[in-house]
Amino acid sequence: MLDNNETIASPDTITLDLAVGGMSCQGCVSKVRQKVQHQDANAQVLGTPADNRLEVKTRLSKEQVESCVRDAGYQTLGDFETQVSVVNTEQETLQQAHYQLAVEGMSCQKCVTKIRQSIKSLDAEAQVDGQPKANRLEVTTALSQQRIGDAIIDAGYEYFGDYIEVAQSLESAVEPDSTPIPPAVEKERSTKDQKAGNEHAHQYQFSLTGITCAGCVNTIQKALDRVSGVEKAEVNFASRTAQVSSLTDAETLIKAVESSGYGASLIEDADKADEDRQQNERKEFHDKRNYAVLGLLVGVPLMLYGLLGGNMMVETGGQRLAWGLVGALTLLVMSVSGKHYYRSAWRAFKSRQSNMDTLITIGTISAWLYSMAIIISPYVFPENARHLYFEASVMILGLINLGQALEVRARGKTSAALRRLLDLRPKFAMVVREGSEISLAVEQIQIDDVVRVRSGEKFPVDGLVSDGQSSVDESMLTGEPVPIEKHPGDKVSAGTINGKGSLTYRATGIGSDTLLAQIIDMVGTAQNSKPPISRLADQVSSVFVPSVMILATLAALAWFNFGPAPVMVHMMVAAVSVLIIACPCALGLATPISTMIGVGKAAEYGGLIRNGESLQRASELTTIVLDKTGTITEGKPKVVHQVLASGEDETHLATLVSSLEKGANHPLANALIDHAEVTSQDTYETSHFESIVGRGLQAEIQGETFFLGNEALIKEQNIDLSSLALVNEKYAASTKVYLANRRQALAVFCIEDPIKASSESGIKTLQKAGLKVIMLTGDNKNSAALVANKLNIDEFHAELMPNDKLNWVRTLQAKGEVVGMIGDGINDAPALAQADVGFAMGAGTDVAMESADITLIRSDLTSVAQVIEVSQATLGNIKQNLWGAFAYNSLGIPLAAGVLFPFTGWLLSPIIAGAAMSLSSITVVANANRLRRFVSRLTDNSNQDR
DSSP: OOTSSSSOOOOTOEEEEEEEESOOOHHHHHHHHHHHHHHHHTTTEEEEGTEEEEEEESSHHHHHHHHHHHHTTTTEEEOOOHHHHHHHHHHHOOOOEEEEEEEEEESHHHHHHHHHHHHHHTOOOOOEEEEETTTTEEEEEESHHHHHHHHHHHHOEEEEEEEHHHHHHSSSSSOTOEEEEEEESSSOOOOOHHHHSSSSSEEEEEEEEOOOOOHHHHHHHHHHHHHHEEEEEEEEEETTTTEEEEOOOHHHHHHHHTTTTTTEEEEOOOHHHHHHHHHHHHHHHHHHHOOOOHHHHHHHHHHHHTTTOOOBBOOOOHHHHHHHHHHHHHHHHHHHTTHHHHHHHHHHHHOOOOOOOHHHHHHHHHHHHHHHHHHHEEEEEEEGBOOHHHHHHHHHHHHHHHHHHHHHHTTTTHHHHHHHHHTTTEEEEEETTTTEEEEEEGGGTTTOOOEEEEEBBOOOOOEEEEOOEEEEHHHHHHHHSSSEEOOOTOOEEETTTSSOEEEEEEEOOOOOHHHHHHHHHHHHHHHHHHOGGGGHHHHHHHHHHHHHHHHHHHHHHHHHHHHSHHHHHHHHHHHHHHHOOOHHHHHHHHHHHHHHHHHHHHHHTTTOOOOOHHHHHHHOOOOOEOSTTTTTOOOOEEEEEEEEEEEHHHHHHHHHHHHHHTTTTTTHHHHHHHHHHOOOOOOOEEEEEEEEEEEEEEEEEEEEEEEOHHHHHHHHOOOGGGGGOOSSSGGSSEEEEEEEEESSSEEEEEOOOOOOOTHHHHHHHHHHTTOEEEEEOOOOOOHHHHHHHHHOOOOOOSOOOHHHHHHHHHHHHHHHEEEEEEEEEEEHHHHHHHSSSEEETSSOHHHHHOOSEEEEEOOOOHHHHHHHHHHHHHHHHHHHHHHHHHHHHHHHHHHHHHHTTTHHOOOHHHHHHHHHHHHHHHHHHHHGGHHHHHHHOOTOOOOOOO
């Protein structure tokens, strides 16, 4: 509940209690909060997604707040009290029913999860399963079919009604499990439903074909951006993929890419996509290697013939015939070794675009046509202008193919980190059904299936242990080298390895809902995103090819008007050299290759980076702000001492505490529950429960109001605490939680949380890197001071509410600091979202991770320092690549145009230009691959590669 005792900033402040549809988690609340606080920085926004409830204290009008809710992508349903009575009445009158529904737009189990969350926000007991490929959703719920349909639309998918009825309306013998619903199904829905269905964007990832340079990336980018409904599109040259956030369907986006002259296919299975990519890379390598051999096999002898004194001029009829045969041979070689370049250039031409292949095509064909023109009509040309350049055409193709083959080989190593994660997933699993074990493909495992894992086997899906005990190696996910003991009730994750002993467990997370799948998805998404530093390269690439063609024309005109004899030869050589030496590939590869490797390397050190922007901002941090509980400390506090009021019964008080904290998931609550369970009896029924942010809670038990929380909460009730004064000063710095009724304080519990072993070294490393470390905590000043002094933290602030932490981050940013925030709880979410880079501990809440830019799998501060170190090395590498690419083109193009000829008499050969162009791309890829050998200073002071 909102704190109504807080001082109101303005007489116009109002409190709203709204019903909002579509919220599935606290991340949704955070999105609404950001929209509201953008217009009213002092607004308070709290939400309960499970109840579809949003509470707002603000100076804005109700209409403005509802507009913010809609802008965030959710539905306003009116006042909460009105709506909740409607929902409760409906749920009380309806019996559980099973529905098979037709839903379009689902591409994977992650889509099913989104719909499940949307439906469960209306009916927590609902069961939802789906088959995306069949466009079928099965729901067991007390909700009406209409309300289920609304929930599906709220989640961003298209709802058609009953699956069987839709199939029959198509007048075809549809097998529901195998045949998708065609897009052409008549959709008789209201305009309102269509609008609601478009409120949430779909996230698509496409595999692209036909890309050869950064110019192609820009062409596809523009084609996607022009599609109505596209919110964001990122095309990655290195991985040949596109990530698109769009309200439109995938087919429309694919057509947009195809209309620009390229191919696209939707990536639905990460494993299959990776296998296809590797297969395509192997094929591309072998093809280009063979094309290179063919080109060089003809080009090298011709070049050596000229270098060793052979006559490359046409002077007699016999020479015309001989060179005519050579011209036919080189044309045949060009049609094989260069066909992929020529086809790409033709597609670009038909789409009114240009790319690197355009430059190669014009350059090689120009050299061949010039040579053939001399053979056909030698007397049209001056005698000193009859030099032939057949060897240039095939040598250029041979060298460029060779360079690209080497580039493909090097590029294939960049996604090694992601491939290692994919390899963690087993293909098959033993599932217990009807008392017998059967081997199933992992994709066939369903929620609640019982899975058996023997010694040394990998866990196929996430779940809860139901029988047996064993130690499990989780190092591949958490970095923790010591195996973790697992007993019934403990969680296990897909990809981890069972030690000695057999375990039986119940599947709770399958497909894209497993922790491993989410890590793979996050790493893959981040690898294919672009940091802001890439924008300059993108802008240059967008005009690069047309600019080079203009420069080549200007160079030819300059030689024609001012060059010495033979003018035609010099003009042709300069123009072709300019076309060939220019390399947009180096610019296109400079950022994505390094980003892919850097994100993968960060994952190896325990940091899952959300996107390229987070990667870059992490390298620029000046201040680190940390939460205390669960971040610096273990997050597993224990009650170390208690003081009871005179005459109070310990068993009764323990039962009160257990009842009040029942269902809570805060570290302090868990400590109280564990302590109380020793002496408590069965819990009491509670009513009028109210969570008071930054204070604690209150509830009624047997008609009496009780308070459980910090000192501030109790003092607000004007309750005297003198009767609970601590006798032992040893606990003066402990966190204290008070239990009281309206008349008196009943007990105080002293809670302490041990400091993590890694915190001291992690903080020292952050400080050594030049970062200022500040601790912000809601704990008491004594406890905070004890931790800060022990770890030599630069600055700390205690007894803070979530809004106070948010304001501290804003204050630091106003002073020009680039702030990184590390936290693990719901109370950290606002500050995590506000910080330039938010780090969420992997063991923290979903809300914290939703608000963060980087998730720490290992939950220790050493990982933060290592991830920042990786980001700095990655950005340094990107800058090296960009500088090298710009320098290469800035120097190479003038040299090819002949700027040194007046001083040295030297003009660059097109063959050397082709070799230089290939070498530039190889150099960028090789430099980026140095990051693969990066070793953090925290692990090894020797053998660093920056």
